[in-house]
Amino acid sequence: MTSIDTAPAPDTARPLPAGRSRLRLPRAAGGPTLVLASAVLALIVLAGVAPGLFTSTSPIETDPVNALVAPGGAHWFGTDQLGRDLFSRVLYGARPSLLLGLGATLFAVAGGALLGIAAALGGKYADQALMRLADVLLSLPPILLALLAVIVLGTGSGNVMAAIAIAFVPGYARIVRAETLVVRRSGYVEAAVGLGLPRPLLIVRHVLPNALGPMLVLATVGFGSSLIAASGLSFLGLGPEPPSPEWGAMLSQGRGFLATAWWIGVFPGAAITLTALVVNAVGRRAQARFTRRTTR
């Protein structure tokens, strides 16, 4: 009902504005939107796992006679200049695209978690060193970092994954560090100390799960960003190699056909947007829930 009747706050509690590293993404609408988003996401994932369920057409077989067919009954999304069925390519593109986003996010999350926890729990010097490094990396726009990484590593899928991960690691590291520090000072960790819990157990049981939680939720949103970043690299000609029907690469190829065969670029682009959209929608919802569950 009202929040006025609740406990008096002690005088000393000064409300601080959200710090840089404690940025919370806003909540998205729930309800039917969430159901719809989850359903679409499930379909996309299914396409990634088993594209054969949705189409029997090969995504790589060329059919030059039927090149550049406009979307229609025979080819729902049309065909590209080699006569490959775009519907099938977009479907088969789900796997490499999702894996790329997932891989990048996992790398980033793992790296960020490792660095963040090391900084928060590794003592003053480790903290200083790691956080200065994170500062340095944060001072560079993610795309610049990814560009640097790609020119060093090369452009294979794995490398693009790593490059995007590198770009996102410092951000995650900061979040994890901040969360870890908050958790470490929390009442329940204090309570566990009071129970004489050995430090390793304390970290594994209370600090890690609670510090990583918010980041994992953020990571769902980060997945969408990874997907978009990967397609950005493809656009700059630094994406994964072409034979695999990865959406970013397809979109990048299709942009040369805007005037003549719009569908080549539009459908992969729409696939990226749709995936990022539903992932973001679900992710933000999850975050809202998470926040609500862990706070009053």
Added chain:
Amino acid sequence: MSLLRVDGLDVSFGAVRAVRDVSFTLDRGECLAIVGESGSGKSVTARTLVGLAGDRAAIAAGALDFDGLDLATLTETQWRAVRGRRIGLVLQDALVSLDPLRTVGAEVAEPLRVHGLLPRAGTGERVLSLLADVGIPEPGRRAAQYPHQLSGGLRQRALIASALAGGPELLIADEPTTALDVTVQAQVLDLLRGLKDQGTALLLISHDLSVVARLADRVAVMYAGRIVESGRTADVLADPRHPYTRALLDAVPATHAKGTRLAAPPADRPAAGPAGCAYATRCAAADDRCRQALPAPDEQGALCWHPGPGAGPSPVAVRLRTRAAEPAPEEAPPLIEADRISKRFRAPDGSAYDAVKEVSLTLRAGETLGVVGESGSGKTTAARIVLGLLEPDAGTVRFAGEPWSGVPERRRRAARLRIQAVQQDPLGSFDPRFDVERVVGEAVARAGVPRGRARRARVTELLDRVGLPAALLERRPTELSGGQRQRVAIARALAPDPDVVVCDEPVSALDVSVQAQILDLLADLQHDLNLALLFISHDLGVVHHVSDRVVVMKGGRVVETGDVTEVFANPAEDYTRELLAAVPGGNLLRS
């Protein structure tokens, strides 16, 4: 004719009927207090009277008459002319009720600007005089400051000044003193009394009957949306008719003799039907008639079939299981010996201050040592040092004869189970991912109970011990009420069979009636388990009630210490006297 006449007010939010059939009147120069626990509908009533119950609120009333104005029919634009100009509103905790990003002066001037009461040039002067009127020294300096730069008392005065700026005939004060230390609380109440004497009508909302009793001409007790009893303050205090009113009065520790029970044991009776008495679940005297219908109010407005003192046993009469038979605490060996401990912190601006300065205290087995002081007096820091969570800069702590401070955590770990803690914010002390079973289970496991059935049995036993049903095992702490959470925290603290429990403001966040139950529980447990309690509170009444000995702290130092009855009866220090004088209903402390 009354200034304000409310007749048959109903406010609902969807299916929830927050306020039901509430009627009262208020005259100029009169103070009416509406008293009730959280969720009783008192704040909604207050908000409705300024048209701020919210968009989702459905309001119906026989009459909602303010000086001939029908408040129920006002449009938003008409409301704006009334708010701040004719009816002022003061909320609790000025730190968040004043816009923290604007200067005090700007906040106080806002009603003047909004209603165009003064030319721009005159505003500043008026603000200063308003601040002076509410007793803020150096109004010129304070007007230029931000709310966080003012002390709690000054802040609350400034908030009142801003509500008064438009010269309202009616001032609604919703928990105006809840966040304040006792001494400041008294000052603010005095200020409000002054306003009343000048002819302002005052509607006071509070959860604490003893606080408003000082000021209100009449009180109305609300429970579950209804006014269950109302009348002249003196009458109600002297002769509470409704069981809930009595429970409220009984729950105030300051009104009790030491060693008596504060609350009736939770009755836990069947809930009433929609037309019946909502209090029936908690009422010892409830019968079937109570669950089916409400009686007409008696002459004191009490909505009860069993009004009057005769209904049910008054908890006051029940003495706690006697303590006199126990060995005198002095003879027990000291468990905790803190010797001249000090701790210095750095403030955000870089300056250092002493949170705790040369504090010494001793706690013996089975005794309760109360630590009392206002906010910032160093109570919590001292507690954390005693708990071994903070290293003192100077001084030593020994636990059961062994060094406790200045040793590596490894050496403390084994003994940690013997000294447990209950915090003010139980929710914050639970891992948010854990349910009740895991919260308590973790502590049970530390005590060496193996996984599986044995552990579950022990957890259930502990929950039972603190009066919680096993049904709550799988609940998350966020799904529990404040009192239930504190019981879970206590259960966890008891799990390893500790010798000492450090309770840091264990009841400050709770409604009085719940507070009473928890205090009773702690007293029972101490008796049954021979616990030593270090009991920290800002509430002198509470400390007096539970403690054997007391330590009074101020500014990080101990000002006075001794037997609780003696200290409260014959305070040696001015500060202690000052504290005692400010306690609502505090005269009983010296009895």
Added chain:
Amino acid sequence: MTPGSLFRAVAKRLAGAVAVLLGAATVAFTALQLIPGDPVTVMLGPGTAATPEIKAQIREQYGLDQPVALQYLHYLGNLLRGDLGESYQLQRPVAGLIGDQLWPTVQLALAALALAVVLAVTAAVATAGRRPALRAVASLLELLTVSSPPYWIGILLLTAFSFQLRIFPVAGDQDLSALVLPAVTLALPLTGVLAQVLREGLEAALGQPFAVTARSRGLSVTAVRLKHALRHAAVPLVTLVGWLTGSLLGGAVLVETVFARPGIGALTLQGTTNKDMPLVIGVVLLSAFVFVLLSTLVDLLYTVIDPRLRTG
């Protein structure tokens, strides 16, 4: 705040800034050392017309024949003297190149930022705490802008407004009309994020007791939003704007490519694809500098907005 503590604070900031800049230069230097292959060959690309003699000469001129550690020290030494070196590819001083390309990007970034903030504030003030349906629509639009690859938005905008409707010129920075589409492209994803955060902040502020207090003084809902809540919501907004402004340089890489605009983004891409070490390090230093500048500015703004953060 005493002069002493002020001095300490400033010194600490400066030291931090220098550390970040130095770190950024080191990261870029290291990265470029890690590129496989002979740096000169890599720099010139395949099918180069450079004879081995010319390659040797280039190597000597840029000191690439020296040990890496020496190159690094030499490079740092030059940096300390304010010398960013000369671009391998363009054979012009990097400082001059960046200086020339700075204005179009700054112009683009500021336009995008202003647009995003205005749009976001309008959207958030209009929708915060309103009917769920309205919020859902706004929320969906915001999500959509955040979820679309920015260059994709750019190409679609170009196709619609430049090629088809011919309202705006295709590319370049010759006049303000050419700034519209790139600025919109860069601003849209920003707007989405900002609007969401801002609305969240507004709603949080509107739920605070002071908002009730303000209304109890007779303020209208809109007045409370604008005079009280907006300022509270501005704190996370400033954080975000500060952070996003830094990342605008990244966005500029894509937008400047799509719209064939000159600027730092285009320069960055050129530098990285050509492995033009001095140029890349120059850009890296620039963005690190912008980052340091912005975080200082943001911290300063915090204290302007929120008096609670002013120490002393």
Added chain:
Amino acid sequence: MPRSVRRPSALIAAAAAGTLLLAGCASGGGSAAAGGDAAKPVEGGSLTYAVDTEPVSFDIHASSQDITGAIQRNVFDSLVRQDDKGEFHAWLAKTWEIAADLKSYTFHLRDDVKFTDGTVFDAEAVKVNFDRIVAKDTKSQYASSLIGPYTGTDVIDAHTVKVNFSEPFAPFLQAASTPYLGFYSPATIKENGPKLGSGGAVDIGTGPFVFSGYTKGQSAVFTKNPAYNWAPEGSAHQGAPYLDKLTVRFLSESSVRIGALNSGQVQVADAVPPADVKTLKADSRIQLITKATPGANYGLVLNTTQAPLNDPLVRKAIQRGIDVDTDIKSVYFGVYERAWSPISPTTPYYDASLEKSWPYDQAQSNSLLDQAGWTARDADGYRTKDGKRLTVEWPLMPAEYVRDQRDTLGTAIQADLKKIGVEITRPRLDIGTYIKKVYAGEEGIADYSWARFEPDVLRLYFNSASDPRKGGQNATFYKDADLDTWTDAGKATLDKAVRQDVYSKTQKKAVDLALFVPLYVRTAVAGAGTDVHGLRSDPNTWLNFYDTWLGK
């Protein structure tokens, strides 16, 4: 090689001689002049020309980029002009004499030519410029190779120079006709030498346009040189150019470039992608100017030193197993012709008899592979021999070096070869590794083209002395006495009949041994509004704006 980059070793002694004698040589690629030139040219107006690449350096003496020459042609004149047929005409030199030993060239310069800074173009200017090209500081990546064994320039008199070489140097006239051997005002060389690469007003030449402004990343602006009165022989008009202003816009995104052309925001757009040709052709407001690029065609260079491509049967099978016609048509929409010979039809001594001589024949490919012993098939349908899969590695360059959608074409070829059971793997390598591995002969297939108005590219491609490990381009790594003899002979003689004979034999043998699989003839396509008149492309396929005017 890829990209618009030229390579010094591509220059050969006989080039100029060959083209000199090449009067009636077939000129397969069509050269179209835009607009009906019958109308009376209109003076004035401003034209915007969109190109896909921005020069890294504008210094004609230093740059190796195609685009630098194409743009700076407007600012810098040459001693002589070469026409589509390879003939040389007077320009800044009225006449010239070639020493019998080909070791020196004497030019008689016009005496009315002035640089746009007002200084006179004379013999001294020629000497200063040529000396600059070979100077160490210039770091010339292309011009220095064009000028070859240059030893110095003698100023005979104010308007007569003698350019000397340490050895017979036949191709000098051809080199002298390029903008890379153009002339800066000696004054600007002295004052602004190191800054010439940055473009703008310091780039002072004698040409029809003055380089008046450059905004990096966006555009270069050229304005009319009103004093211009020394257009080369064969120009459509004399005197100053018609256009007042020529703006070159750098629009690397092809969709943006074409969009700008379509919406009239630029009047001329270069590098029209094949995908857009059909639409533009159908547009009555747009005209297209296409011209096949001379030199070596784009194709697959098969490394004969590595298994399985060391087996001629396998090479042959691959050559016949690619459906070149269909692949080229679908990737390039019929805009690029498929290639039959290693060199393009616009190149002198192109052997037309190769056309249709090695058609797509899947059945033959299969039988060739059977013969070679690759008879078994594995689970994925690829052929195997002794348990080893028939697989060839064809590395992919980083995307920024890939042009003409060659990666897409590669995909189509991959699909074709899968049908005959050959697996093509295409790892994407970083450029350092790519250069290292391909040039060391560690990869199976390499792919490139080599633009050059000269059949000597055949020596570059197939002579064993042109070893990539030693700076050559023969990535087949094949040693064949005939090929070496023929290509060396073609370089050493001026005899038309001999050259016809050896180059024809070389083309046939290269195809016959399946050293090279020709794929397509690169074709330059530019689009222009129909209001643009008098626009021509020169033998390099560069657009010439001197005669261009804007009508209705």
